[in-house]
Amino acid sequence: MRRNIKAIMAATLTAAMLLSTSAPVLADTVDSTVKVKAEFKDVGENAYYYMPVYWAKGNGITVGTSATTYGPNQPCTRGQMAAFLWRLNGSPEPQKTNYFTDVADTSAYAKAVAWAKEKGITVGTSVTTYSPNQPCTRAQMATFLWRLNGSPEPEKTEYFEDVAPDSNFAKAIAWAKENGITSGTTATTFTPGRTCTRGEMAMFLWKQSDSPEVQISKWIVDKPAWDETVVDKEAYDEQVLVKEAWDEPVYGEQVIYHCNGCGAVFYSAAELDAHGEAEVEKNPMSECGNFWAEYKQTQTGTTHHDAVYQTVHHEAVTHVVHHEATGHWA
Template structure:
């Protein structure tokens, strides 16, 4: 048994010591049909993910705490030179000692109360959330019920931040499954989503109403001309990491906005503030819902499905019509969010003009 463990450690060490495996060789066990193929190849091109000496990637192997430290170290360009670490079970000769020491010093990873790091222990989804939240200094929080993540759980805050940042989505049964172990491919997907808006599009439910984060949306605003929405990075709070948000520009004015979506609702809100539900799932005619946190409970109602609505951009035939308490209406379309908003007197408050 001890011999087997020792052999495994040697193989694992080789994997991390030889980062120069040609990506062309890495298709022996990584097929284009793999759900996270693009994310893994993206990180391979950046030198974050590397193959084994035999050219394999082993995407479905569980990622260890040592491997996670190496990957985030490469994302943050940390020094991988072997050195002493603050952990009793990670000696200077350990293949990942440099990455672990640097990541610990930066506050990205922490050990256990007994002074160990347990480098060979698998990373769980809950711990993955903590690591990603620290590495990218995620600022935004989307509070909602997660059945298997109680408010007092040590990873609750981190998970809400991953959901707000469009890095994770959870499961259709409203669980996150925080104790499930993360594979190399899954960890790669979470890192890729944190780094690149294109991959954030994948953190969405089926038939999502969220907009494509790689495109620019222009709207006609009544009395205000055009507004342009782009998914860009803006400065974080207190000098922290820049954060991706939807930024609306009207003339010289700019303000940030976020889209939130779970299997229960689609919402829009300002960063660091409350959000307002714009649609609830499943979409059903006649269903009413509370739009925000108003104590007087202002209800919106779904008054039409598969509606035809004309916009400057195009005519949609699959819009959902939502009526507001003041007599107005707005229309939402899968992949486009709100495409038109009409006030009670018939004035078009906003409509989609172009998508580029």
């Protein structure tokens, strides 16, 4: 009779162990064949978190840190961790949201934290605080996922040298190791106290959801981005007036002849000679014909100078119009 009881107990224990290691929790809203556009510029195709991030995006588990960035290397906060798990499970409505004094009812993760508290996934960092902005450690990540899946008993806990078998998170990490959710930071270490990044978090959630394939549409560039120079005003040469046109007087030396006899003034020697001869014929004793000469600078004409211009070159006035790349999703 004792043998039968032992057999029954052994069978019961085996069944319990089988139930505890059942398939990971998946909400009905999670699509294992999701199609999503590769819109995050900071998630490279060769990154280990490439498919997990887009699986999470396609299922509404994350929207990224912006429309075009995910922040894979940024720390995953405890608030974000709760939100990820909550959305993974269909964003259920909690009974209330005022469990922790540092989680405002209006915060983005209030319902997620409250749901996690009600499901026993978290007990907070104290009786009254959750520390939503504190970075989530790798050990906390494993613990959250372990509790989400019902805190199943692992086969053993001695997988990593830096995880003591009697630590609070030993079973959670061992369970994550046995279920292929983590392989550690090395073959013998898990680094439980290290901050869990957003990239790692996406990877852990994806693996605990059986690593589903994701159809990721890529942006195919039909025409690269380019800058176009638009001419507002063509280049031109302007004639700038430097000096107005002007006439310059021309001066020459003029000889003025003064007759000693009568004081008459003559402007050429010929006129003087003719005068002298005429006066001598009239009066042989006349002094006319004798003279003294005056030399005087006088204007003899003008020289015309055209206006002086200087050519000033004006460059074209332009502005640059940037055109984004055009393409299509495929």
